[in-house]
Amino acid sequence: MLIKTTFIRKVSLLLCVALGITSQIHAQETSYQTPPIEIEELVKAPITPAVTFSRSGDFMLLLERAGYGSIEDLAQPELRIGGIRINPATNGQSRTSSFNNIKFKKIKDSEAQSLSGLPENPKLGNITVSQDEKHLAFTHNTGEGISLWVADLSTLEAKELASNIVNQVYGRSIQWLPDNKILVKAVNPNRGDEPKAPLAPKGPTIQESTGDAAPSRTYQDLLTNPHDEDLLAYYMDSQLMIFDLDGGKTEIGEAGMIKSMSPSPDGEYIMVETIQKPFSYLVPASRFPYKVDILDRDGNKVKTLAEIPLDEVRPTGFDATVTGPRSINWRADKPATLYWAEAQDGGDPRKDLEERDIIFMQDAPFDGEKTKLGSTSFRFAGINWSDDKFAILNERWFASRKEKRSLINPSKPGEKGKVIIERSYDDIYNDPGSPLFVDNQYGRSVIHRKGDKIFMTSEGGSPEGSMPYLSTFNVKDGKEDIIWRSEAPYYERVTKVLNTDGTEFITIRESTDEQPNYWVRNTRKRIAPIQITDFEHPYESLKGINRELVNYERNDGLNLSATIYTPEGYDAERDGPLPVLMWAYPREYKSAATAAQVRGSKHEFTRLNWGSPLYWVTQGYAVMDRTEMPIVGEGDEEPNDFFVDQLVANAEAAIDYIVERGIGDRDRIAVGGHSYGAFMTANLLSHSDLFAAGIARSGAYNRTLTPFGFQYEQRTYWEAPDVYNTMSPFMNAHKVKTPILLIHGEADNNSGTFPIQSERYYNALKGHGATTRLVFLPHESHGYASMESILHTLHEQHEWLEKWVKNKNK
Structure with a gap:
């Protein structure tokens, strides 16, 4: 078996031992380290179960998972081909998370019950309830394959239906049919043995361009040779099966x-998408050619709906798309009707057409002509169905950050819809929200409405922070009526409406010191809300910390916000300024007004994850989290034309605020971030001397390595070379005088953040005498997954902050 890796390094070169590295080479560590015990205990805190509700709202499933896995889990052999990471031992994707227990709880009962008969050492996934809500289907990763399981929800007994049969390399693998049978994408039992790698290649690997421009993003884990092609075809080889x-x-x-596979709502047809050759070495499998077939229930082909060519040549820009049918789906309100979009502009956003996308539909048995349902002036973004006379057509345009929602009458195809909402999707203060859904007779989600009124939930953005609400939106006059709104001191939002008039619903409620839990509310009976879960606070040591959502101004008057955390009992006047860790992630806007809006809530629960900066509140630091770093370019101006100046202005405003409040010590402030936040950190250290130190995790630092656009930059390097060079920390490495810690997963497959980005940036810094340290984490991707890596990352960050920030000049 050929196992591909992005980088092969000796362990001795991965982890550095001595802090304060400059241009000298020090001895190397050979083992993982841990942070202070207070931080370690928080990392190992129990994980709150995930919750899913039944369609009827009568019961809920509590899905429990263990903590972080081990480095041994990540070190298992994997294939990195076609943009997919495959575990050849299981015929599934590698690096997937799983659940280790399922509990069933009736809403009105106080206790939850575990399923009996679950496998030993369960690694459960694909958990789905049958349409009649009497059975549960799920998969179990045995380490040698992926098995199919079911559970009877009346007895709560689970059993295995088929061992090591599921093919989970790509897309969804199990789905219920209306008659309580399960459609499974199984490993082809006749595929034979895995292709063997040749001792010597048959010849060179050749790629050729015939003159058509084919810009593409910087993808990773692509195919590189014919043997890779054989392996991808082998592991994706699947056979559809129906299990009783x-x-x-x-x-x-x-x-x-x-x-992919998708049964029609009535279960009489199955849409199947099958990848075809030729494969590509330039784009991932998601853009390979594929065929769309419609099968009947017995597997007979009714029609080939579309044959989609290789998607290698696509116009530039985030609003660009493919030609031909795309987003092919079943109507939720019909037994077997397909709909899809087709670009009329060749997929090129630079062309100006009134009808940019046309939406077509076709009824079973699919032997007639397609029907034009409607069209969009932006890019098609899906349809929310209700019935044959009521649906909402959604469209979006990235370049302007605009969205439109139109009411259409599907029974009158081609009739122009009525625009009911048109807005900037960045504008959270004026966001009416998203529709709520209920299940229809086919078990499909349709709009929850009462006549002309749609039930909606909104984040409820405001200058005081988010205050989520439940409302009805009248599609005739655009009037919004708020039924219920979250109130201080809680951050509470609706998760499910239980009756037709929206007076009874389930919410998830939290506060700064209260773990999120679920409640039933009834606004008609005006009774006190009833708590239906009782998840314990997982972070005892954080219960008393101070949290504050703050606002301040940038030098151009733009309003900014951040959340400041300080240790329990801290008082600025009494205790004096603290060392500060500022954590942020920049974001581009096309409007100063929307960029200035306050995001988040001061009443949210303090939730930790592996990458959180909040651990350092336990170590005597003030933490400035979610520090807004907006980059604004209005009208024809592009935000990135002003990236550096606005970034530095954002940081200056944040520092001035926390220092003037007496909370932060101006000489002891660190800045950090992950991914684009790491890119931000490196730029701040290149273009300012505001900080005592920086922490940059899994970033991209040389934008010439992502020449066809990055993040929200649509222009290519050749269209805006000055922007790319100015924004690249690599090009400005000679300016860095502040100590910077670089951490990167050795197996990072995120587009643009190749591990070589950190490797070459470190060498550039070292070559110019900067104080820097580079830590590569074996087997880790863009997000870190193993307990050993996470604890070591926190150890590295802690030691860096202690040396260069808290104890600076000591």
């Missing part, structure tokens, strides 16, 4: 590299 609840199975249709 007793384990009986029927093979349907032809085997192939099945990309």
